[in-house]
Amino acid sequence: MQDIKHEVYLRIYNLLDDKSVKIVEDTPLLGNDSSLDSMKLVELCIELEDLAGEIGFEFDWTSEAAMSKSRSMFRNAGSLATEFINQMDASK
Amino acid sequence: MIVVTGASRGIGKAICERLLSKGLEVFGLARNTSNLPFPSISCDVSSHEQIKKLVSVLKKENSKVTGLVNAAGIASMNLAVTTPPHISKKIIEINLLGTIYCCQLIAPLMMRKKQGSIINFSTIAVALGLKGESIYAASKAGVEGFSRAFAREMADFNINVNCIAPGPVDTDLLKGITAEQIAKIVSQQIIVKQYTPHAICDLVELLLDPKSKSLSGQVLHVGGV
Numbered sequence: 001m002q003d004i005k006h007e008v009y010l011r012i013y014n015l016l017d018d019k020s021v022k023i024v025e026d027t028p029l030l031g032n033d034s035s036l037d038s039m040k041l042v043e044l045c046i047e048l049e050d051l052a053g054e055i056g057f058e059f060d061w062t063s064e065a066a067m068s069k070s071r072s073m074f075r076n077a078g079s080l081a082t083e084f085i086n087q088m089d090a091s092k
Numbered sequence: 093m094i095v096v097t098g099a100s101r102g103i104g105k106a107i108c109e110r111l112l113s114k115g116l117e118v119f120g121l122a123r124n125t126s127n128l129p130f131p132s133i134s135c136d137v138s139s140h141e142q143i144k145k146l147v148s149v150l151k152k153e154n155s156k157v158t159g160l161v162n163a164a165g166i167a168s169m170n171l172a173v174t175t176p177p178h179i180s181k182k183i184i185e186i187n188l189l190g191t192i193y194c195c196q197l198i199a200p201l202m203m204r205k206k207q208g209s210i211i212n213f214s215t216i217a218v219a220l221g222l223k224g225e226s227i228y229a230a231s232k233a234g235v236e237g238f239s240r241a242f243a244r245e246m247a248d249f250n251i252n253v254n255c256i257a258p259g260p261v262d263t264d265l266l267k268g269i270t271a272e273q274i275a276k277i278v279s280q281q282i283i284v285k286q287y288t289p290h291a292i293c294d295l296v297e298l299l300l301d302p303k304s305k306s307l308s309g310q311v312l313h314v315g316g317v
Contacts, residue, residue, distance in 0.1 A: 058148065
């Protein structure tokens with residue numbers, strides 16, 4: 001699980017313009033404190049789709065359920081990694 | 093691959109045939125896909141879930157989607173006060189929500205490659221405010237507004253989004269409209285001529301061509317208004 005979490009964090013980091021930012025559990029992904037703009041967030045979702053494909057499941061960031069809890073899902077790096085892992089586990 | 097909605101009839105079918113004749117790979121969406129001579133899937137564009145399933149299929153097949161043409165649409169030529177609510181709802185669901193859902197769900201396939209062109213369909217009825225087409229025009233005005241804003245959202249991904257707004261083109265959609273009514277609408281165009289689906293196909297070809305890469309967020313009125 002730590003490996004997957006690290007992979008999610010790495011993909012967030014790769015999209016940052018400011019490479020001095022350290023990705024930790026509560027690194028914000030939304031709002032004024034986020035280092036990612038909305039378009040980068042979409043790019044991140046696509047990256048995570050690809051990562052999920054490599055692992056063998058489908059990461060769904062477009063369902064009504066995902067959208068309705070999107071603010072919590074994208075609240076920070078930790079919540080996004082948790083959602084990713086939950087979807088991976090649910091697919092087993 | 094170009095994904096075309098409304099692929100079994102009218103303008104959508106003509107677009108598929110044109111693109112195929114140019115050697116392009118086409119994937120059609122329609123409610124009834126039986127007898128379509130190209131890869132297609134039966135689906136209702138107003139169903140978010142059905143479009144999602146289609147996208148899953150395209151992902152699994154590693155399809156390289158470079159274009160989306162949202163040609164699916166319905167019309168009901170009635171005064172607003174005599175249009176039953178379920179018809180109004182259906183027009184908005186298919187014309188507006190169908191376009192939005194297809195864009196939302198299919199665009200990410202192009203965003204990944206940072207390449208693509210999306211063509212949505214409006215109507216001359218929006219610009220002219222045609223009597224008896226208020227609900228239809230409302231749905232298509234929504235498509236125009238959505239397309240302009242979506243074009244900005246897609247620009248960073250090198251995806252162009254434009255609308256084609258035809259006048260009365262000879263398809264099933266014109267059933268129930270008299271020749272006099274058609275002539276009256278055509279007379280309000282800059283170029284006073286009723287166009288065929290071929291003219292629409294020409295514009296689709298243009299908008300899918302990299303030569304039109306400088307066009308985005310535009311509404312192209314066929315015949316001019």
